[in-house]
Amino acid sequence: MTKELKENLSEVSKKKNQIETILLHMTDGIIAFNMQGRIELINPAATRLLRLIPEDENFEKIFGKLNVDINLEKIIYLENWTSSEEKVTIGDTYVHMHFAPLKNEDDIPTGVIVVIQDITEHVKLNNMRKEFVADVSHELKTPITSIMGYADTLLEDEYDKETQDKFLTVISTEARRMAKLVTDLLSLSRYDNDETRQEKVEFDLGELVKRCQDKVQIEIEKKSQTVECFVTANVPAVYADKDGIERVVLNILTNSIKYTGENGNIKIYVGFVYNDAYIKIIDNGIGIPEEDLTRIFERFYRVDKARTREMGGTGLGLSIAKEILDKNDGSIDIKSKKGEGTEVVIKVPTKK
Numbered sequence: 001m002t003k004e005l006k007e008n009l010s011e012v013s014k015k016k017n018q019i020e021t022i023l024l025h026m027t028d029g030i031i032a033f034n035m036q037g038r039i040e041l042i043n044p045a046a047t048r049l050l051r052l053i054p055e056d057e058n059f060e061k062i063f064g065k066l067n068v069d070i071n072l073e074k075i076i077y078l079e080n081w082t083s084s085e086e087k088v089t090i091g092d093t094y095v096h097m098h099f100a101p102l103k104n105e106d107d108i109p110t111g112v113i114v115v116i117q118d119i120t121e122h123v124k125l126n127n128m129r130k131e132f133v134a135d136v137s138h139e140l141k142t143p144i145t146s147i148m149g150y151a152d153t154l155l156e157d158e159y160d161k162e163t164q165d166k167f168l169t170v171i172s173t174e175a176r177r178m179a180k181l182v183t184d185l186l187s188l189s190r191y192d193n194d195e196t197r198q199e200k201v202e203f204d205l206g207e208l209v210k211r212c213q214d215k216v217q218i219e220i221e222k223k224s225q226t227v228e229c230f231v232t233a234n235v236p237a238v239y240a241d242k243d244g245i246e247r248v249v250l251n252i253l254t255n256s257i258k259y260t261g262e263n264g265n266i267k268i269y270v271g272f273v274y275n276d277a278y279i280k281i282i283d284n285g286i287g288i289p290e291e292d293l294t295r296i297f298e299r300f301y302r303v304d305k306a307r308t309r310e311m312g313g314t315g316l317g318l319s320i321a322k323e324i325l326d327k328n329d330g331s332i333d334i335k336s337k338k339g340e341g342t343e344v345v346i347k348v349p350t351k352k
Contacts, residue, residue: 023041023043024043024044026043026045027045027118028045028115028116028117028118029042029043029045029046029047029048029049029050029095029114029115029116029117030042030043030045030046030113030114030115030116031043031046031062031113031114031116032102032111032112032113032114033058033059033072033111033112033113033114034110034111035076035109035110035111036058037058037059037060037072038057038058038059039057039058040111045116046114046116049090049093049095049116049118050062050066050090050095050116051090051091059072059112060072066088066090067088068086068088068097070086070099072112075099075100075101075112076101076109076111076112077109084098084099084100085097085098085099086099087119092120093118093120094118094119094120094122094123095116095117095118095119096116096117096119097114097115097116097117098114098115098117099112099113099114100112100113100114100115101113128298131300132299132300135299135300135315136185136300139181139300139315140178140181143174143175143177143178143181144174144178146170146171146174147171147174147175147178150167150168150170150171151171153167154167154168181316184316184317184320185316187316187320188299188316188319188320188323191320191323191324191327192323196244196327198241198244198327198328199241199242199243200239200240200241200328201239201240201242202237202238202239203237203238203240203242204235204237205235205237205238205245205270205277205279205348206231206235206270208242208245208246208249209229209231209249209268209270209279210229210231211246212246212249212250212253213227213229213253213268215250216250216253216254216257219254219257220257220266223257223260223261223262223263223264224262224263225257225260225262225263225264225265225266226263226264226265226266227265227266227267227268228265228266228267228268229267229268229269229270230267230268230269230270231269231270231271232269232270232271232272234272235270235271235272235277236272236277236350237350238277238348238349238350239349239350239351240328240329240330240348240349241324241327241328244324244327244328245324245328245330245348247320247321247324248321248324248325248332248346249279249346251317251318251320251321252279252281252321252344252346253266253268253281254317255317255318256281256283256285256342256344259283259285259286259342260283260284260285260286260341261285261286264283264284264285265283265284266281266282266283266284267281267282267283268280268281268282269282272350275349275350275351276330276347276348276349276350277347277348277349277350278345278346278347278348279345279346279348280343280344280345280346281343281344281346282341282342282343282344283341283342284340284341285341285342286338286339287336287337287338287339287340287341287342288334288336288337288338288342289338290337290338293334293335293336296318296334297318297319297322297332298319299315299316299319300315300316301315318332325346325347325348328348328349329349330346330347330348330349331346331347332344332345332346332347333345333347
């Protein structure tokens with residue numbers, strides 16, 4: 001009997017240690033209260049999520065401090081008639097709390113258990129989704145309104161050739177802008193859903209950069225800018241999606257040209273460090289304010305919305321560039337000061 005008792009006690013102790021270990025390392029918070037509302041059990045996650053202090057030792061103090069209108073007795077005795085879920089904001093953290101009565105083997109209430117989940121990421125993603133839908137709607141509505149307005153005006157009356165050409169130019173420009181926006185949205189959607197076919201090959205990054213420079217040469221000459229490209233000797237061939245990397249380089253180079261004034265200077269360096277080849281593009285353009293640097297890769301985020309829209313930007317270029325580089329195990333880093341210029345560093349792996 002003594003041996004059996006020892007074995008039972010050992011088993012109980014083992015299970016107790018297992019439960020304590022689980023509670024200790026859980027990311028969700030757990031608090032168990034007795035019938036009087038005093039804490040019987042609490043894990044570190046609950047203390048952290050609710051930002052509790054030693055004085056918060058009972059049900060009323062904890063949830064009174066959080067302005068949660070919930071009653072211990074109602075949870076225990078009116079389980080089916082009372083809301084058992086609450087969402088609260090604590091500082092910059094959003095938490096979801098689920099309340100349930102604790103019962104013994106005879107189905108008699110012995111207290112209340114609260115499960116606390118950190119839903120900050122879910123809330124942020126939901127807000128980003130809402131903002132994204134609103135941005136898309138706005139970006140499409142603006143050109144559609146212009147197209148409809150000018151088209152209706154042309155249909156309503158007779159106009160001379162010069163006026164007709166002017167109106168049709170606006171219609172064509174807005175239609176192209178809308179088409180570019182839809183194309184960019186489709187590109188992002190394909191990257192998000194892993195639907196893009198990436199054919200990774202070895203290629204010379206220096207040659208690709210020079211080819212990109214040739215493609216935008218007309219824009220460079222229009223603004224009388226000086227663009228110099230320096231390729232460090234012995235840069236190994238990179239291994240990536242060639243078309244994707246070309247799109248990234250063209251996007252960054254085009255941005256530098258757009259936001260650098262007449263007679264401005266742009267320098268391009270192609271080099272190699274460790275297992276990555278890099279492209280560094282430095283301009284002396286208008287720059288980006290420090291407070292905007294953390295958000296420039298967000299979809300539809302623009303530093304100067306009116307100016308970007310006027311120049312034909314969709315606010316998706318940098319988002320697409322980052323997606324492409326992420327898929328190719330590369331990276332992009334931007335440093336800038338308002339009024340002083342911008343430095344963009346793109347890294348691409350050289351090994352399979």
